[in-house]
Amino acid sequence: MESVWNHSCKFDNRNSLSGNLETNVLIIGAGIAGLLTGYLLKEKGIDSIIIDAEKICSGNTENTTAKITSQHNIIYEKIIREFGLEKAKQYAYANELAIKKYREIIEKNNIDCDLEEKDAYIYTLYEDDRIQKELEAALEVGIKAEIVHKTSLPFGIRDALKYKDQAQFNPLKFLNFISKDLEIYENTRALEVEDNLVKTDKGEIRANHIVVATHYPIINVPGFYFTRMHQDRTYVIALENAGDVDGMYIDLDKNGYSFRNYKNLLILGGASKRTGENKEGGAYDNLRKKAKEFYPNSKEVFNWSAQDCITPDGVPYIGQYSSNTPNLYVETGFNKWGMTSSMVAAMIISDMIVGKENEFNEIFSPHRFDFTASINQLTKDGIETIKNFSMQKIYIPKEHIDHVKSGEAEIVEYDGKKVGVYKDLEGKYHIVSTKCAHLGCQLQWNKDELIWECPCHGSRYDYDGNWIESPSIYSLSNADGEK
Template sequence: MKSIWTQTTKIPGRNPLPGNKKTEVAVIGAGLFGILAAHYLKEQGKEVIVLETNRIGSGQSGYTTAKITSQHNLIYQKLVNTMGEKHAAAYAMANQQAIRDYEKLIDRYRIACHFEKKDAYLFSVNESEILRQEADCAARCGIPASFVRETELPFPVHGAVRFADQAQFHPLEFIEALSGDLTVYERTTVREVKGHEIITNRGVVKAAHIVFACHFPFVNIPGFYFLRMYQEKSYVMALGPVKELEGMYLGIDKNSYSFRSAGDTLLLGHGSHRTGKCPKKNPYEEMRRLREHFYPNTEEYGRWSAEDCMSVDSVPYIGHFSGVLADWYVATGFGKWGMTTSMAAARIVTAQIMGRRTPYDEVFTPQRFRPKAAASTFLSHAGYSAAGLMSGAMTKVPRCPHLGCRLVYNRMDGRYECPCHGSQFEQNGKICVGPAQESLPFIN
């Protein structure tokens, strides 16, 4: 599976870890968050190494739609209602600051990554009141948000929320440039972490500080992320040539679409579902229908899927990995907005390792307890996990090596997926996304 980002970038390969090593900071995972965290820590004078099981940028960061925005679907009313205006505003400001930080970094290092300022829109073809309320709420949280009636989309909308001065980029061009002077060891899989020791397939790394930047943490205890996180998958199609859109768009209606341009290529996004719970309608077929209707005479350039970790209260977990381990850090649960929040996460984790606090620590802390915000998602996640574990225990194969849930075959991708925590495997059993860390015995 190739995305337009992987098709148009070739990041030079790095050697595996050459044996045992000692360092100040070890970052596990060379996706966007891992590379940004390593960059800012190095800038602060820390000795940093990054350990990557596959290749730099080979994880979910290469399959995203790469909008850089604080517009994360209908989130601000929800955050105000469940955790209060102070935390909702801190969430908004962390993401607004992330956009400015991208701009500064790209400018400072003259990174050629197609970074463009664009407005972001949430639209509906059915209703407008909820969007009007979201615009008011987001504006109260400090975002330049307004309600509008018209967009440039090829169909009429009932209304839209516009966030001014957001951005988009080419994620792998950015990662390639930023990782250039970092010490990254590829094909180095972390198998276990014990205190300050990281056990890999290539040797043991001793580090004063350890940053888990591996998407879904594969260490189950402590942290217990498997109890409070699951994954959702979405599908993307690239088509063109299409006149470039001035804005970036996300529909809020059931079965709606996401739109953004990359030059005269249009990226459509569609078909979100819990990984392992495949939709009845094939999202690629649905996007083809939309293309035939609104974009006739265009070609399909590519299609792919990606998944992301969903926290139970819709806010990522950023900060100390666990209350009992002072020197482990994590950023996960990005809820499909980790292109943007990875930047906030890198700044927060860097500050914490340097012994400083940020105004955003409290809203993102993984040690939070917000029953009002988390209860219903937590219960449905527990239900899925219990069902997956039970059917895994009752059947022989295929089962997920992470915790033993029964795997489900996704015909759209030709992959086996775990409905409990979202691990994915190729048809031949090869692991492609964790938290599972091992491939399956041959399962066909």
């Protein structure tokens, strides 16, 4: 599994941390949000250190569809309804400014990252009054938009809401350039934050300001972000010999498909599922089936998947990590719109660190959240978490390990413990605890990617139990209880 971005761009290796350091600003996470924050701080004359548990941009940044847009599905009507017109204008202005900032950086430095001006569309195959309502909301907050009835998609539509003057690019080519002069330590995993001290597996770093840009926050308390987000996983294939759709598209239907081109490729996405809910697999097969339907002569050349943190109200959490940690900051909950949201986060956090106020940080504040906002989604997420904790305690399958078929995985009772058993195609068993190393939820198998996933908060592990993705920072126990 490899994205087109990863195939087209490789980063130079960086050293791991060796010993203890002190710095003004420490950024945990070398994905797009962390790198942009470091870059904007450097523009302001502030040096920083960035650490990452793996390689630069080796997480979700390399698996994006890379749409630089303020069109975030149906969002503006909802923000106006829940937060009021002024805060909706803040959200729109921040994301439009983010698009402008990308252009400014790219043009100023003459960065070759395949930047293209493209319109963005939300389309629907059926009559749906949400399109008209979102048009009215978009116009009210100052975004240039219109409804069209014909597109370059390989099928007819009913309506499409078109946002003008948006963009797309190759994110890794862009980030490769802006990261060259930043101090970055790879393969350096943050384990604990105590006041102004971050303990890693390679040493300790003391900092005046600490930014957590790890996609999903790795610190449970304070902040309690695990109670106010879940994670979705979206699957993508890139096709040769497919059409030029002349724009960036998403379906209003959550089960629909997204489209954009990159050079001679058509990037087709969809099959989104909550992380931990892909036991039966078939996400890629669904996309391949649709590819043959839409583009009979097409050929798949890449496939990949990306994970996104979803907030109950659809707005990211950007700002102080909690009300009692003034020098600890968070950038998370980008709701599948990580390109502009990362730039917004970098602008807000870099301003906060230098003591500058901006006119749009209020809507993104993590402290805006209360249990009355989007209560239905919050309740749904809470039920999912409670359900999976309960499953860990009461559900005990009766299968024996010999019943697991080659190429498949099962949760079984083994040696008095509930474990996950994957049998590879050579007949070797891979046995791990099904208890997530984050908060103990029962893991579920992802058949498409041969990975154990947490349906509560989105941690992921390979079939040998090795850590892949936060919020967990540890690998799984194996069948003997080792780590």
